[in-house]
Amino acid sequence: MNVILGALAQGLLWAVMAIGVYITYRILDIADLTAEGCFTLGAGITCKLITSGFDPFISTFAALLGGLAAGLVTGLLHTKLKIPALLAGILTMTGLWSVNLRIMGRSNIAILRETSIISMLVESGLTKNMAAIISGTVLTVVVIAFLWWFFNTELGYSLRATGNNLNMIRAQGVNTDTSIILGVMLGNGLIALSSSLVSQFNGFADISMGMGTIVIGLASVIIGEVVFGRRSILNSLIAVALGSVLYRIIIALVLKLGMNSNDMKLISSILLVIALCFPAAREQVSRVLKNSLRKGGSTNA
Amino acid sequence: MLKLTNVHQKFEIGTVNEKHVLCGIDLHINEGDFVTVIGGNGAGKSTMLNAVTGTNMITEGTITIDGSDVTKEPEFKRAKYIGRVFQDPRMGTASDMSIEENLAIAYRRGKPRTLKWGITHKEREEYKELLAELDLGLDTRLKDKTRFLSGGQRQALTLLMASFHHPKLLLLDEHTAALDPKTAAKVMELTVKLVEENKLTAMMVTHNMRDALRIGNRLIMLHKGSIILDISGDEKKKLNVPDLLDMFEKASGEEMDNDRMLLS
Ligand SMILES: Nc1ncnc2c1ncn2[C@@H]1O[C@H](COP(=O)(O)OP(=O)(O)O)[C@@H](O)[C@H]1O
Ligand SMILES: [Mg+2]
Numbered sequence: 001m002n003v004i005l006g007a008l009a010q011g012l013l014w015a016v017m018a019i020g021v022y023i024t025y026r027i028l029d030i031a032d033l034t035a036e037g038c039f040t041l042g043a044g045i046t047c048k049l050i051t052s053g054f055d056p057f058i059s060t061f062a063a064l065l066g067g068l069a070a071g072l073v074t075g076l077l078h079t080k081l082k083i084p085a086l087l088a089g090i091l092t093m094t095g096l097w098s099v100n101l102r103i104m105g106r107s108n109i110a111i112l113r114e115t116s117i118i119s120m121l122v123e124s125g126l127t128k129n130m131a132a133i134i135s136g137t138v139l140t141v142v143v144i145a146f147l148w149w150f151f152n153t154e155l156g157y158s159l160r161a162t163g164n165n166l167n168m169i170r171a172q173g174v175n176t177d178t179s180i181i182l183g184v185m186l187g188n189g190l191i192a193l194s195s196s197l198v199s200q201f202n203g204f205a206d207i208s209m210g211m212g213t214i215v216i217g218l219a220s221v222i223i224g225e226v227v228f229g230r231r232s233i234l235n236s237l238i239a240v241a242l243g244s245v246l247y248r249i250i251i252a253l254v255l256k257l258g259m260n261s262n263d264m265k266l267i268s269s270i271l272l273v274i275a276l277c278f279p280a281a282r283e284q285v286s287r288v289l290k291n292s293l294r295k296g297g298s299t300n301a
Numbered sequence: 302m303l304k305l306t307n308v309h310q311k312f313e314i315g316t317v318n319e320k321h322v323l324c325g326i327d328l329h330i331n332e333g334d335f336v337t338v339i340g341g342n343g344a345g346k347s348t349m350l351n352a353v354t355g356t357n358m359i360t361e362g363t364i365t366i367d368g369s370d371v372t373k374e375p376e377f378k379r380a381k382y383i384g385r386v387f388q389d390p391r392m393g394t395a396s397d398m399s400i401e402e403n404l405a406i407a408y409r410r411g412k413p414r415t416l417k418w419g420i421t422h423k424e425r426e427e428y429k430e431l432l433a434e435l436d437l438g439l440d441t442r443l444k445d446k447t448r449f450l451s452g453g454q455r456q457a458l459t460l461l462m463a464s465f466h467h468p469k470l471l472l473l474d475e476h477t478a479a480l481d482p483k484t485a486a487k488v489m490e491l492t493v494k495l496v497e498e499n500k501l502t503a504m505m506v507t508h509n510m511r512d513a514l515r516i517g518n519r520l521i522m523l524h525k526g527s528i529i530l531d532i533s534g535d536e537k538k539k540l541n542v543p544d545l546l547d548m549f550e551k552a553s554g555e556e557m558d559n560d561r562m563l564l565s
Contacts (some may be wrong), residue, residue, distance in 0.1 A: 155415060165391075165395045
């Protein structure tokens with residue numbers, strides 16, 4: 001039971017990260033590796049600010065802003081300098097390593113004794129897992145509600161169409177550069193928001209904690225949509241969040257079988273490989289990768 | 302309405318693959334003209350339309366639409382003047398979005414996209430009526446993704462989208478070529494109806510000579526990036542397919558490649 005509760009807590013904390021990956025990967029049809037650096041960025045900003053005495057909510061909000069900025073850089077590299085999306089993400093991710101070290105000042109910041117959103121909930125009498133489940137659920141529900149609204153606005157429609165058919169949406173008078181930049185910002189903002197909460201749960205930020213983010217994110221998106229459907233935007237958003245939970249449950253069960261936490265990265269890769277055995281998922285990933293190698297601003301016909 | 306002056310289009314400039322696809326196109330289309338465009342494979346017909354829409358930036362010359370010089374304007378800015386239907390039925394709609402969402406996107410062509418709801422109840426009713434007029438059974442399928450539509454249904458939908466808000470220019474690029482003959486005829490009929498009812502200015506590329514002669518008030522023929530024939534009014538009405546082939550041979554000094562041109 002405790003194992004499942006723990007997995008549920010992890011899954012809900014990481015759900016918003018998976019939703020961020022969903023936005024770039026499924027809505028924009030781009031494989032965006034900014035995610036890896038962005039995950040550390042969100043955690044780093046949060047822990048640095050909290051240890052500097054800032055309010056945990058303000059620190060969390062700052063992480064969101066940091067993620068938006070990282071997305072902006074990738075978006076500009078891709079659309080204005082016409083660098084293929086995959087490479088644009090790698091460039092930002094690599095640059096972020098140094099930026100993150102600068103922000104954190106060292107490679108690891110602990111906040112175990114500081115006040116965080118999780119510690120505030122624990123002080124009010126909850127167990128740590130329950131604190132994570134409640135804060136993760138609240139954040140995930142708010143994010144899903146926001147995105148459901150956003151993707152049903154005029155602007156949201158043009159973002160979705162941009163990922164779907166560049167030719168069509170340009171012919172309808174939409175500046176696709178703006179849509180792409182906006183989408184990449186949104187995705188990375190959410191990734192940083194999620195990692196902020198994760199770092200408050202773990203009690204630390206570490207320079208290498210972002211490694212593997214994209215693999216975990218993709219696995220959650222694919223597992224979620226395969227198991228819980230993708231009929232509409234709302235369906236997909238909920239499915240991806242549940243996919244993140246399912247992913248953690250699977251990991252927890254595998255760890256129970258005798259693997260230890262050093263094997264985590266191997267397990268996450270294997271899980272993604274298994275998820276990619278679904279032909280539809282494999283087709284999608286090939287299409288997105290091909291799309292991510294195009295130079296920015298060209299057509300996706 | 303549309304004026305192309307000395308338009309040149311080159312691709313891959315400075316490489317061994319350099320192509321000079323449009324070689325000084327001069328074309329003046331008046332308001333209300335319905336121009337059919339014919340020419341062999343690779344003559345530059347699509348490239349000419351892409352020059353007008355800004356899909357490709359031209360290498361030389363100027364393009365004006367309704368008096369304003371759009372030569373340097375990006376594609377998305379010119380979109381407010383232009384309705385468009387592509388040859389590939391998949392190109393005209395966002396296939397993962399529903400019929401009504403696609404219509405709503407086109408309904409806002411050339412307008413800034415805000416944080417208002419992407420579609421309103423009033424619009425939905427309007428779309429239902431418009432779709433019912435098409436008589437393709439789409440009026441009950443507003444929420445279906447367009448990926449589930451047939452090629453003919455998609456082209457009809459794209460036509461409807463392209464004709465919203467009376468565009469200054471309607472551009473059709475072999476939009477029935479990918480359809481079976483019966484569906485093609487139906488979509489062509491719809492095209493003529495929309496253009497006539499809304500008094501649109503249109504340019505239609507077709508590979509069907511009969512259609513090119515039967516439809517519209519003016520016909521131009523493209524060959525190797527130049528306009529080699531430009532016939533309108535009564536002169537066009539009197540023309541038949543053999544005449545046209547004859548004129549092509551005289552103007553180009555070559556024989557028409559009949560493989561792709563449908564003569565009947
Ligand atoms: N974006 C492009 N880059 C390079 N070559 C192109 C491009 N667009 C068209 N062409 C070339 O221009 C020529 C004319 O093409 P097109 O206008 O499509 O002919 P069609 O008259 O059959 O529509 C072809 O040789 C084609 O390969
Ligand atoms: Mg063509």
